[in-house]
Amino acid sequence: MSVVSELRRTAGSRRSGPPGTPDGVTDSPAGDGRRRKGDGRMAAVFLAPWFLGLGLITVGPMLASAYLSFTDFGLLSAPNWIGWDNYTRMLDDPRLHKSLVVTFTYVLTAVPLQLILALGLAMLLDRGMRGLAFYRSVFYLPSLLGGSVAIAILWLQVFGVNGLVNKFLALFGIEGQGWVSSPDTALSTLVILHVWTFGAPMIIFLAGLRQIPEMYYEAASIDGAGKARQFFHITVPLLTPIIFFNLVLQVIGAFQSFTQAFVVSGGSGGPADSTLFYTLYLYQKGFTHLDMGYASAMAWLLLLIVAAMTAINFLASKYWVFYSD
Amino acid sequence: MTDLDLRPDPAAGVHASRPDSRGSAARYSSGRKRSMWRSNVRSTFKHIGLVALAVVMLYPLIWLLVSSFKPNDLIFRDLSLIPTEIDASNYTEGWSALTYPFGRYLLNSAVIVLGSLLGNLISCSMAAYAFARLEFRGRRLWFAIMLMSIMLPIHVIIVPQYVLFSRLDWINTFLPLIVPKLLATDAFFIFLMVQFFRGIPRELDEAARLDGCGHIRIYLRIMLPLSTPALATTAIFTFIWTWNDFFSQLIFLTKPAMYTAPVALRTFLDSSGQSSWGPMFAMSIVTLIPVFLAFLFGQKYLVKGIATTGIK
Numbered sequence: 001m002s003v004v005s006e007l008r009r010t011a012g013s014r015r016s017g018p019p020g021t022p023d024g025v026t027d028s029p030a031g032d033g034r035r036r037k038g039d040g041r042m043a044a045v046f047l048a049p050w051f052l053g054l055g056l057i058t059v060g061p062m063l064a065s066a067y068l069s070f071t072d073f074g075l076l077s078a079p080n081w082i083g084w085d086n087y088t089r090m091l092d093d094p095r096l097h098k099s100l101v102v103t104f105t106y107v108l109t110a111v112p113l114q115l116i117l118a119l120g121l122a123m124l125l126d127r128g129m130r131g132l133a134f135y136r137s138v139f140y141l142p143s144l145l146g147g148s149v150a151i152a153i154l155w156l157q158v159f160g161v162n163g164l165v166n167k168f169l170a171l172f173g174i175e176g177q178g179w180v181s182s183p184d185t186a187l188s189t190l191v192i193l194h195v196w197t198f199g200a201p202m203i204i205f206l207a208g209l210r211q212i213p214e215m216y217y218e219a220a221s222i223d224g225a226g227k228a229r230q231f232f233h234i235t236v237p238l239l240t241p242i243i244f245f246n247l248v249l250q251v252i253g254a255f256q257s258f259t260q261a262f263v264v265s266g267g268s269g270g271p272a273d274s275t276l277f278y279t280l281y282l283y284q285k286g287f288t289h290l291d292m293g294y295a296s297a298m299a300w301l302l303l304l305i306v307a308a309m310t311a312i313n314f315l316a317s318k319y320w321v322f323y324s325d
Numbered sequence: 326m327t328d329l330d331l332r333p334d335p336a337a338g339v340h341a342s343r344p345d346s347r348g349s350a351a352r353y354s355s356g357r358k359r360s361m362w363r364s365n366v367r368s369t370f371k372h373i374g375l376v377a378l379a380v381v382m383l384y385p386l387i388w389l390l391v392s393s394f395k396p397n398d399l400i401f402r403d404l405s406l407i408p409t410e411i412d413a414s415n416y417t418e419g420w421s422a423l424t425y426p427f428g429r430y431l432l433n434s435a436v437i438v439l440g441s442l443l444g445n446l447i448s449c450s451m452a453a454y455a456f457a458r459l460e461f462r463g464r465r466l467w468f469a470i471m472l473m474s475i476m477l478p479i480h481v482i483i484v485p486q487y488v489l490f491s492r493l494d495w496i497n498t499f500l501p502l503i504v505p506k507l508l509a510t511d512a513f514f515i516f517l518m519v520q521f522f523r524g525i526p527r528e529l530d531e532a533a534r535l536d537g538c539g540h541i542r543i544y545l546r547i548m549l550p551l552s553t554p555a556l557a558t559t560a561i562f563t564f565i566w567t568w569n570d571f572f573s574q575l576i577f578l579t580k581p582a583m584y585t586a587p588v589a590l591r592t593f594l595d596s597s598g599q600s601s602w603g604p605m606f607a608m609s610i611v612t613l614i615p616v617f618l619a620f621l622f623g624q625k626y627l628v629k630g631i632a633t634t635g636i637k
Contacts, residue, residue: 002634003475003516010469042540043461049448050471050515053508057486058474064485075488121378124371131372137624138379144620144627145386148569149587150609153594154389157602162401164388196382200631207632256478259571263591279572282480287576292484299481306478 004245008314069297075290086297096298098273099281102187106277107254110194115246118198122205123235136206140199151193152263156180159189180264183272190260190275201246208242209235240321248313255306258283278302393606400602416611419604423589424581427608430589433578434568434612437502437585441567442560444506445514449559450552452509453518454544458530468519474512479572487576501577502570506563514559517634521555522548558630561623565616586612 044051069086071079090096121139125132145151158164159179166176179185216234225233236243258279261269269276269284282302286295384406392400394411420427455461456468490501509515529551530543538546549556574585584592590612593605620627 003472003513006516007469007472010465010472039460039540040462043455043459043464046451046455046459046540046544047467048451049507050452050509050512053448053505053510054470054474056489057505057508057510058477058482061482061485061489062477064488065481068484075491121375124375129368131375135375135379136628137620138383140628141386141617141620142382144565144616145569145613147571148613148616149571149590150389150613153590153605153609154385156594157606158385164385164404167404203628203631252476252478256480262571262575263594266594279480283572283576286484287487292488296484299478299484302478303481306476310476 002245004248005241065296065299068293069300071293073293073296075292079293082293086294087301089294090297090301095273095276095281099269099276099278102269102274102276103255103257103278106187106191106194106257107251110191111247111250111254113191114195114198115201115243115250117195118200118202118246119205119239119243121198122202122209123231125206127210136199136203139202143197143199146193146197147259149259149263152260155189155193155260156264159185181271183270183274186264186271186274190257190264193260194254194257201250204246205239205242208239212238237322238324241323244313244317244321248310251309251313252306255279255302255309389606390610393603393610395603397601397603400606415603415607418601419593419607419611422601422604422608423592425584425589427586427589427611429582430584430586431611433499433583434585434587437499437574438564438567440499440503441506442563444503445509445511445559445563446556448507448509449511449514450518450549450556451544452515453522454540454548456515456519457522458543458548459540471512471515474510475516483573483576490577495577497578497580497583499583502567502573511563513634514563517559517630518552518555520634521552525551554626554629557623558626561619561626562630564619568612568615568619 068079070081070083072082072085073079125135142151160166161176161178161181163176163179165179169176177185179189212235216238217230220230220234256279257277261275261277261280262283265271265275265280267280267284269280278298279302282295282298285291285298387406388404391406391408393415394408394413396412396414399409423430452471456464456471486501487496490496493500495501495504525548530538530547533543533547569587571587571591574588575591578584578588581589581592586608590605590608593601593608
């Protein structure tokens with residue numbers, strides 16, 4: 001059904017589901033004995049754009065980026081091989097360390113908060129309740145707008161000295177502060193922005209909740225299980241694949257956050273580097289300082305981190321994700 | 326379900342099975358009334374909570390809209406959503422505040438969006454057809470590679486891409502933003518369409534094949550017409566993502582004449598300090614309107630698309 005479960009299926013040692021399962025990649029779509037010879041050539045035709053894209057836009061640049069990460073490439077001059085220098089430079093680059101701390105702090109707070117809120121609201125939105133479509137739309141809308149420059153500008157104002165938040169606090173006699181201009185709180189405003197976009201995972205949770213047969217709950221309530229028990233013994237276990245799916249995708253996405261921090265800090269990652277997301281620092285290195293060798297090395301570290309986080313998620317999933325199939 | 330699990334003591338269930346039928350019926354109906362009343366109260370509270378949250382979530386957006394019609398000094402003075410007077414001067418001022426009229430940036434965005442739309446619809450559906458219906462060597466491997474490419478951070482390839490495109494003299498043209506879409510690099514949509522194609526009964530194309538149709542005809546005449554929901558989902562998400570995209574547009578478009586709406590919007594912050602919030606808000610609204618309209622008209626597909634594949 002989802003990318004993550006497909007990956008699990010394709011990457012795992014387990015062969016794909018039996019032929020004919022709606023979402024398994026079966027080995028022979030036409031069924032055995034009916035293999036057609038022309039298919040291979042036809043596939044080349046249909047896949048030609050994708051193959052070209054994969055080679056020229058994805059894999060080629062990946063290899064080039066791997067090579068450049070071992071050079072002192074500055075765009076204007078030819079790249080010089082400098083071995084592991086870029087990587088060792090990373091070891092004592094305080095801004096890079098800061099950007100890692102910022103990014104991890106962001107991912108480890110924003111993603112869980114967002115998912116908890118998404119699940120909580122999905123639970124509240126019952127099937128067939130009045131106004132369901134309305135709530136779903138209203139909660140989903142911010143997800144579509146959240147990544148835009150316009151919203152980042154809005155956030156800059158909302159959490160500014162004269163912004164909405166402080167105006168609101170003033171109603172209670174609390175004196176606010178410049179939330180985006182203070183190193184202690186700037187990152188939190190971006191976390192709030194991320195949490196605000198909980199609508200997308202909420203809709204995935206809603207779809208997952210719909211898959212749970214009503215009779216499980218009926219049976220449980222006949223057995224005298226209360227709401228809380230039903231939640232922990234039916235809903236959560238049956239929803240773990242969806243929680244896992246949301247978690248994997250959100251973690252991958254959050255590591256790559258850029259626009260909001262770029263706009264809110266005016267491209268600097270400030271104040272005091274408190275919103276210096278990893279990708280923002282990579283952008284500065286590569287496209288402001290034209291230190292493209294170093295930026296390439298940073299990109300590979302990012303890939304490594306994202307891959308490691310995903311691998312950890314997949315490994316840990318064995319212990320808490322329950323697949324009923 | 327509601328009836329049983331809201332009952333406070335499980336013993337009530339025991340009473341119901343007592344031989345004294347009159348007594349148990351009375352007890353049962355009173356319990357039922359009580360629980361109905363309770364569930365009404367509960368649902369009222371739930372709706373109050375949900376509406377409150379909806380208001381909190383939408384407040385900034387509505388405030389942005391209202392503020393875009395207020396004179397600059399008023400924006401910072403009041404929280405209220407009811408404008409005392411409607412003043413469109415922020416829009417006229419914002420429209421011409423940058424190097425070029427804002428319409429130019431909107432047009433640039435529109436060109437890129439259209440190119441990306443065309444590219445994604447054609448090339449992703451072609452690749453999806455191959456994965457869903459064709460038998461070829463290494464299909465599972467290529468499919469796995471396609472899935473993994475969905476998760477590849479763009480940062481890993483952006484530097485060499487930039488070098489490549491600058492060698493081709495494509496910087497400050499729309500080509501670096503459109504050509505990759507023509508080459509199906511938004512693999513998420515390939516996946517989405519594979520999922521959809523698999524759901525189309527195989528009997529249909531088997532029958533067409535018996536009638537002498539080749540794969541190209543089957544793809545054009547059967548798969549594509551039957552896949553309008555998947556194509557619509559792809560179109561809407563491509564529209565919204567490309568319209569909102571900032572990172573790659575910021576990198577590939579550095580001349581003001583080529584700026585897209587988001588990149589131009591950002592330069593408000595550079596060029597005017599933070600003094601002209603009104604015009605900036607007005608142009609923010611202008612860039613949000615297309616996304617909002619896409620959301621309004623494409624809701625059905627957006628919700629379905631996100632629920633089945635987890636697109637963000």
